[in-house]
Amino acid sequence: MPNTGAAPPSEDRWTALVHRLHDDADSLVSQFVDRVALLPPYSQGRVPLDRVRDDAISSFDYLLRRIGDLPVPERLGEVGPSIGRDRARRQVPLEQLLTAVRLDFRILWAALREHAGARDLELLVEHVEEVWAVVEDYSTTIQVSFVQETAVLARERRRVRSALIGSLLSRLEPDPQDVTAVALALEVxxxxxxxxxxxxxxxxxxxxxxxxxxxxxxxxxxxxxxxxxxxxxxxxxxxxxxxxxxxxxxxxxxxxxxxxxxxxxxxxxxxxxxxxxxxxxxxxxxxGLPQMWSRLAGVRMAELAPGVSSVVLDPLHRLRPAERDRLVDTALDYAATGSVQQTAGNLYCHRNTVVNRLRRFAEVSGCDMTKPRQAALALAALEWSSLDGTTSG
The missing domain is CATH 3.30.70 (Alpha-Beta Plaits)
Incomplete structure (x- = not known):
């Protein structure tokens, strides 16, 4: 007998079974809503049950049309992405979202077994992978849109947070409202x-x-x-x-x-x-400031009163480079250690040599490194000169 292109009898029975289930989709929706309502954060009201029910109606309509090879309207193709975006905005954890979505397969499969007759058991076995693949594809669609929306929301939160913190940093004495807004944005x-x-x-x-x-x-x-x-x-x-x-x-x-x-x-x-x-x-x-105060002070001093540092530096610059370097190295090491003996060890010279160099540094620069106020001025000037490239110029 010639092949007329008609569907095999088993496929006809499968289509009829799915159609019967599609006509009784309200039962599937009720089961889904009842089970999802027990899952956190759904049980905490993060997603209103009316929204869960509406999404379930559209989801089962879409899944049964795919499984039963029925036409899928364009509006149903947007159901999965819409659910993913909505749950991301409601901050539903992805793991809980996927747990809810995969309930679709359990409920669908249980309903197919319930509606199937004794002669359809083999038919169910033939189509189990197809049903699972459709649900898994739907789950993937929801997951992709969830991840994409989460990324969009994260960028938006970063943008808002940056704007708030920018406002906070714009004034040394910030507005209390800015402080409160930043605390909320940073969750601190x-x-x-x-x-x-x-x-x-x-x-x-x-x-x-x-x-x-x-x-x-x-x-x-x-x-x-x-x-x-x-x-x-x-x-x-x-x-x-x-x-x-x-x-x-x-x-x-x-x-x-x-x-x-x-x-x-x-x-x-x-x-x-x-x-x-x-x-x-x-x-x-x-x-921090304990390590960098002298350099910072030197920069600011040079900006505000360059003549102050020149009082220290100009006489040093008139020395021969070798002598200037010895005096400066000794002064800086002594300032760091506060010990003539330790400075002598660091510079591989006798302690009397250190004493003589410190005395000579004081004669030339006008700053006695053994006196804190004068030492502070010398350090600030020398730090600036090292930044300016003039210490050994």
Whole structure:
């Protein structure tokens, strides 16, 4: 007998079975809603049950049309992506969302078995992979749209957060409303302690990596682009006297004194950015005011009163380079150690040689390194000269 192109009898029975199920879809929807309502966060009301029911009606309509080879209207093709986007906006965890979606297969399969007759059991076995594939494809569609929407929302949250923190950092005495808004955006307590670090943008790779690690560890962290700098703000764990080395090991950056609350973060950021501006290639790891004060003071002194540093530097520049270098090296080492004996050991010379060099440095520069006020002026001037390239010019 010639082949007329008609569907095999088994396919006709399968289509009829799916059609019967499609006509009784209300039962599937009710079962789905009842079971999903027990899952957190659905049980917590994060997704209204009316929305769950409407989505279930459309979902089973779509799945049964796919399984039964029925026409699928264009509007139903958007159901999966719409569910994914909606659940992402409602902050439903992806794992819980997929658990709910995969209930579709269990409910569908149980209903197919219930509607099937004794002679259709073999038919179910033939189509089980097809049913699972349709549900899994639908689940994948929902998952992809969920992930995409989550990424969009994350970018939007970062944009909003950056705008809020930009407003906070714009004034050293921030508006209390800005402080409250940033606390909400960062999900922190405004009275917590905060570590603030900064680096110039072309040199911010290690700081960015540290920000990612801190965030991954669960510590509230934000990296702000200020144009010239990258500023890291993170919750501080430990005492105010602890160092930044634990939080930012091997990260070359400037750190401010710990900010006692978000309201102090703008001033801390201001300090960190100024310190970052005077850090050089020789500074590895986190550096704060205790290490960088003299260099920062030298820069500011040169900007505001260049004649002050020249009082110290000009007489030194009139010396022969070799003598000038010996005196400067001795003065700097003594300032770091405070010990003639230790300086002598560091420079491989007799202690009397150190004493003579310090005396000669005082005669030439007018700054006695054994007197703190004069030593501070000399250090600031020498730090500026090293930045300016004039120490050994």
């Amino acid at each position: 307590d405004a009275d917590w302690l905060f570590l603030v670090a900064a680096t110039r943008q072309p040199e911010d790779r290690s700081l960015r990596a540290a920000a990612e690690q801190l965030s991954a560890s669960g510590r509230p962290t934000h990296l702000q682009d200020t144009g010239r700098h990258s500023v890291l703000i993170t919750r501080w764990h430990g005492s105010e006297r602890a160092t930044a080395d634990d939080a930012l090991p091997h990260v070359t950056c400037a750190v401010a004194p710990v900010a006692r609350g978000l309201a102090e973060v703008p001033r801390a950021a201001h300090i960190a950015q100024h310190v970052a501006d005077v850090m050089g290639a020789e500074h590895a790891g986190p550096h």
